[in-house]
Amino acid sequence: MKSVALHNLGCKVNGYEMDVMQQMLQEKGYKIVPFDEWADIYIVNTCTVTNIADRKSRQMLHKARKLNPEAVVVAAGCYVQTGKEDVLKDVGVDLAIGNNKKKELIPFLEKFLEERVEKVNEKTNDGFKTLDDTTIIDIGNTKEFENMQLRETSGNTRAYIKIQDGCNQFCSYCIIPYARGRVRSRKEEDILEEITGLAARGYKEVVLTGIHISSYGTDFGGPALLSLIESIHGVEGIERIRLGSLEPGIITQEFAARLRTLPKFCPHFHLSLQSGCDETLKRMNRKYTSGEYYEKVELLRAVFDHPAITTDVIVGFPGETQEEFDITKNYLKKIKIYEMHIFKYSKRKGTRAADMKDQVPDEEKTRRSNLLLSMEKEYSKDYRTGYIGKEVEVLFEEEKVIDGICYQTGHTGQYVKVAKRGEDSLSNQLIRGKVTGFLQEDMLLIE
The missing domain is CATH 3.80.30.20 (tm_1862 like domain)
Incomplete structure (x- = not known):
């Protein structure tokens, strides 16, 4: 099965959609590899909130092309939606998928791969990049919520x-x-x-x-x-x-x-x-x-x-x-x-x-x-x-080594970073403790 590398830009909504796209690919048997490695397919979930975000989106797409000139490079998301004309002109992009169409990633990708052999000489054809205008919709007129189902994320808490x-x-x-x-x-x-x-x-x-x-x-x-x-x-x-x-x-x-x-x-x-x-x-x-x-x-x-x-x-x-x-x-x-x-x-x-x-x-x-x-x-x-001397409840997430000492770290309900000294993992546990002071500028210490 083909290997796929994914890169996400932008907000938490983009992050959620990227997690679901990765989940769909894995369920279909695609092998997920790091983005900076060689892959058969590269997918960039783009952002367009600023001109800088547009530029970063283009940079990641072009990076994918350099990593493997023969790969299928897929541009998805917001930059595609607002910069459609630029995306269609970009020879570094093979397939363009707009918002509210990410759920159809697998059928789009499989159709593209089937037709690619036949149309190898038409890679810059606009219709081919959008599969005859099916991968990008007029987002301003849609009333449908693109319902996805997430079963797991990269984190565990x-x-x-x-x-x-x-x-x-x-x-x-x-x-x-x-x-x-x-x-x-x-x-x-x-x-x-x-x-x-x-x-x-x-x-x-x-x-x-x-x-x-x-x-x-x-x-x-x-x-x-x-x-x-x-x-x-x-x-x-x-x-x-x-x-x-x-x-x-x-x-x-x-x-x-x-x-x-x-x-x-x-x-x-x-x-x-x-x-x-x-x-x-x-x-x-x-x-x-x-x-x-x-x-x-x-x-x-x-x-x-x-x-x-x-x-x-x-x-x-x-x-x-x-x-x-x-x-x-x-x-x-x-x-x-x-x-x-x-x-x-x-x-x-x-x-x-x-x-x-x-x-x-x-x-x-x-x-x-x-x-x-x-x-x-x-x-x-x-x-x-204001928390020093008070008891807080922490949802622990990961282990960090700070100045050679092992700490278990997490966040309070107010999303304040907290650490507790110890080598035994506390990941995904809710534990109460008294704040004794600062471990770092942005992290409190509990005992």
């Missing part, structure tokens, strides 16, 4: 579960609605079936992920995200339920209060902020104000004991003056988020922001980014310090 696809928000800097289409939610029974199977195989934590999970259920009038979480809570064997990125608007008193009653729910909330300045938020086409965001954070802190609140912040968005940046900086000082992922605005062709006036110079973006990164480091340490 935590599984990411795709519950939703697409986005209707159209933030001015974001290409994803064009790459992923409109909101499409997965049926609750399919989600529960997948999670039940994973629990039977020993997985104890699930992370609900999607492109915009706050919109779960809004497209078919079905149960909303909160009801889904409550249903998952009843699955035997699952000990932790964690959420992917949320929009502030979903946080209400009822939402927080009902989650507070669920012992398996992890009080870790990633609430996308992007800017603390209302004028910048308007240009970004975000659907909240800085004041509304602050209210949501305070609500969570009132309902939960020491919840972990993390966020994303973009610096150097078009038109962001020094005054606007200072507003964001002062806002972040007031709100003191546990972890902030700081991004320098990257122009993305095809978005409204790419054509906006007053683009911020790269050196200024770097300066602003460095300032916020310094703040993030301070606030992150402050948050972790």
Whole structure:
């Protein structure tokens, strides 16, 4: 049987889909090999969130071609969806598969291999790369959720579960609605079936992920995200339920209060902020104000004991003056988020922001980014310090050797890294212990 090498770029949704594609290939008897080795087939699950992501996608496709000039090189995913014309012109790509078509990887691949012998002299033919326009659809018009079933992942403690696809928000800097289409939610029974199977195989934590999970259920009038979480809570064997990125608007008193009653729910909330300045938020086409965001954070802190609140912040968005940046900086000082992922605005062709006036110079973006990164480091340490002397519950995952000493490491429900000294594996065990201090800058130590 042929050998296949896979490489994934981008978000957790892409990661989930890649895991399922690998699973399908293995079930068909394909041999999976590392991506930097010789293979008969190379599959790159691409990303297109920024122009840099596009470039990385092309680089990995061309790397595959160099590793084996005679291999079948498959480009799949978001870059294919938004950059179809470029992909079809790229002589390094043999087969192009868009979003909502990854489930059909095996039949597409087998059909391509059958026809390749006959059409060997037509490798750059557009119709051949898309199997007569069957591998890429008009994603904006589809209402079907591409249901996949994951049975195992590369890890052995935590599984990411795709519950939703697409986005209707159209933030001015974001290409994803064009790459992923409109909101499409997965049926609750399919989600529960997948999670039940994973629990039977020993997985104890699930992370609900999607492109915009706050919109779960809004497209078919079905149960909303909160009801889904409550249903998952009843699955035997699952000990932790964690959420992917949320929009502030979903946080209400009822939402927080009902989650507070669920012992398996992890009080870790990633609430996308992007800017603390209302004028910048308007240009970004975000659907909240800085004041509304602050209210949501305070609500969570009132309902939960020491919840972990993390966020994303973009610096150097078009038109962001020094005054606007200072507003964001002062806002972040007031709100003191546990972890902030700081991004320098990257122009993305095809978005409204790419054509906006007053683009911020790269050196200024770097300066602003460095300032916020310094703040993030301070606030992150402050948050972790709050656990010293307290007892926490840790789901252990792997062994690490630090300064010649063996430790078992894992995460708390708030996703704080924790280590316990010892050589005996604690993988996939939930253990309580008292925090004694820091082992590393981003890792606490328990005994």
